[in-house]
Amino acid sequence: MGGAIVSSGKGSGKSSNKSTNHQAGENSNESCDLVIVGGGLAGSLTALTFATLKPDLQIRLIESGNILSGHQTWVFRESDVGAAAMDILRPLLSNSWSEYSVEFPKMKRSFSQNFHCIRSQDFHREVTAKLGSRILLDSKVNKMSDGFVVLESGKVIEGRCILDARGIDVAPEAGLSAFLKSIGIEFKLKSPHGLKSPVAVDANCPQLDGFRYFEVMPLDEKRLIVFENYYSDNPKLNRERIVRSLESYVQRKGWEKDSVLREETSVLPVPMVANLSASLTAGEPLQIGTRGGYFHSTTTDSLPDTLRIAEILSGVSDLSTASARETLMKFRRPILSRQRFYRILNRLMFFASEPTLRFNFFQNIYEMPQELIERFYAGRSSWSDRLRILRRRPAMPFSRTFSNLRERNLRDRLSSRHDTAPSSN
Numbered sequence: 001m002g003g004a005i006v007s008s009g010k011g012s013g014k015s016s017n018k019s020t021n022h023q024a025g026e027n028s029n030e031s032c033d034l035v036i037v038g039g040g041l042a043g044s045l046t047a048l049t050f051a052t053l054k055p056d057l058q059i060r061l062i063e064s065g066n067i068l069s070g071h072q073t074w075v076f077r078e079s080d081v082g083a084a085a086m087d088i089l090r091p092l093l094s095n096s097w098s099e100y101s102v103e104f105p106k107m108k109r110s111f112s113q114n115f116h117c118i119r120s121q122d123f124h125r126e127v128t129a130k131l132g133s134r135i136l137l138d139s140k141v142n143k144m145s146d147g148f149v150v151l152e153s154g155k156v157i158e159g160r161c162i163l164d165a166r167g168i169d170v171a172p173e174a175g176l177s178a179f180l181k182s183i184g185i186e187f188k189l190k191s192p193h194g195l196k197s198p199v200a201v202d203a204n205c206p207q208l209d210g211f212r213y214f215e216v217m218p219l220d221e222k223r224l225i226v227f228e229n230y231y232s233d234n235p236k237l238n239r240e241r242i243v244r245s246l247e248s249y250v251q252r253k254g255w256e257k258d259s260v261l262r263e264e265t266s267v268l269p270v271p272m273v274a275n276l277s278a279s280l281t282a283g284e285p286l287q288i289g290t291r292g293g294y295f296h297s298t299t300t301d302s303l304p305d306t307l308r309i310a311e312i313l314s315g316v317s318d319l320s321t322a323s324a325r326e327t328l329m330k331f332r333r334p335i336l337s338r339q340r341f342y343r344i345l346n347r348l349m350f351f352a353s354e355p356t357l358r359f360n361f362f363q364n365i366y367e368m369p370q371e372l373i374e375r376f377y378a379g380r381s382s383w384s385d386r387l388r389i390l391r392r393r394p395a396m397p398f399s400r401t402f403s404n405l406r407e408r409n410l411r412d413r414l415s416s417r418h419d420t421a422p423s424s425n
C-alpha cells in the first residue's frame, strides 16, 4: 500500500527546500517540517492549528484509516475552550445549540450555555479542505523516532518534529483504570421529534454495569443521535443488547423510527492513577492527545487539552521534536496536575461507592452553580470547587473514602495483591 494522499486542490502548503515528492502512490522518501502520526481528534486539530498559525510550515498528517477521526461525535461546552481555540473549531461545528439539559432520578435542569457538536464526517470534510495534500490516508506508520517515521509500505518520511497522536491503549494495567464506553445510533424518524436542544445526561434508567445514562442530540427536525453510555468496571460492550435498548429508549420517548443512519462505538480508560505510560524520552516522538495522557480523567474529554497543547506547540519558534518537548515540559505539570483531583473522584466513584449509586456523583455536580459545572468540564476546577464536590460526595463508608484519597494507597494495594498472588509455575 502506497497510501492515498488527499487532495482537495486547496491549501497544500508551500514546499520546503528539502527533497520532497508528493505524487499519490509513489513510494519515494520525503522530508518535511512537522509529521503528525494519527489523524484522530488530536492529530487533526494540531495539524489544523499549525496550518492556521504557521501556514509556511510543511506538514504531513498520517492516518492509517481511510477517513480522519473514524466515526465519532464529540460534544463540548463553549466554556471548555478559549476564544482562539473557538476560531479553529467554528468551521468544524456540525450543530450548535444555546442550551442543554440533564435529567437524573431526583432532578432535572436546563442550562443556558453554547453547546456544540462535531461529527466525524463534517470534521473529515473540513480538515481535508484546509489541509489538502498534507494528509496521507490509508497509511499505517510501523516505526518512528524523533526524526522520521516509516510507513507500512516502506516509505520513510523525515521530519524536524514528530508528534505521536495514535490514541490511547484501551487495555491498561489491570486495576488501574475503569472505562467509559458507549454506543451511539443516528436515527431518522417518521415525524419531527420536537426536541429543541440536547439532553446531555438522561440517567432515568436502571443503573446496570455502573453509571448508565442516555445522551440525545437533535441534528435536524427528524434526525437525532442517541448514545447509551456506561462508567463501567470493564471495557466489554454487549452490542446486541445496547442496540435493542437504544431502540426501546426511542420508542419510550414516543419517537417513531424510520431508519438507522449510522452507528458508532467508543471505549476509553477512566484512569485511577497518573498515566505513567506517556513517554517524554529523548529520541522518541512527542506524544500528544490521549496518547500523551492529555484528557480529563473523569469525563475523558480531550478536546480542551488538545487545543491548549496545539496552541502551545505552535508557538515554538525553531520547531523540532526536542524544542517542542522542552516547551511542553513547562506546561505539562499544571495541565496534568489538575487531573489529580479528577482521579480522586474516579477512585471514590469506582472503589468507595456501589456501582448502582455511581450516578449520584454526577447528580450532585449538576446541582451546583453553573460556573462550577463549567469549570469541572473544562478541567479547571478551583480549590473551592474541589472541596464543594468532595463535601457533597454520596454517603460511603469513611474507611473506604479515606483509603482511596491517596493514589499511593491504590498502588500499594495492587502491588501487595501481586506479591501474594500464587505463582503460575
Ligand SMILES: Cc1cc2nc3c(=O)[nH]c(=O)nc-3n(C[C@H](O)[C@H](O)[C@H](O)COP(=O)(O)OP(=O)(O)OC[C@H]3O[C@@H](n4cnc5c(N)ncnc54)[C@H](O)[C@@H]3O)c2cc1C
Residues within 6 Å of the ligand: 037, 038, 039, 040, 041, 042, 043, 062, 063, 064, 065, 068, 069, 070, 072, 073, 074, 075, 076, 139, 140, 141, 142, 165, 166, 167, 168, 180, 181, 182, 229, 266, 267, 268, 288, 289, 290, 291, 295, 300, 301, 302, 303, 304
Ligand atoms: C464514549 C466516549 C465519548 C467521548 N466523547 C468525547 C466528547 O464528546 N468530547 C471530547 O473532547 N472527547 C470525547 N471523548 C474522549 C476523546 O476525546 C476521544 O476519544 C478522542 O477521539 C481521542 O482523540 P485522539 O486523537 O487522542 O485519539 P483517536 O481519536 O483514537 O485517534 C487516533 C488516530 O490514530 C490513528 N492511528 C493509530 N495507529 C496508527 C498508526 N500506526 N499509523 C497511523 N495512524 C494510526 C487511528 O486510526 C486514529 O484515527 C470520548 C470518549 C469516549 C470513550
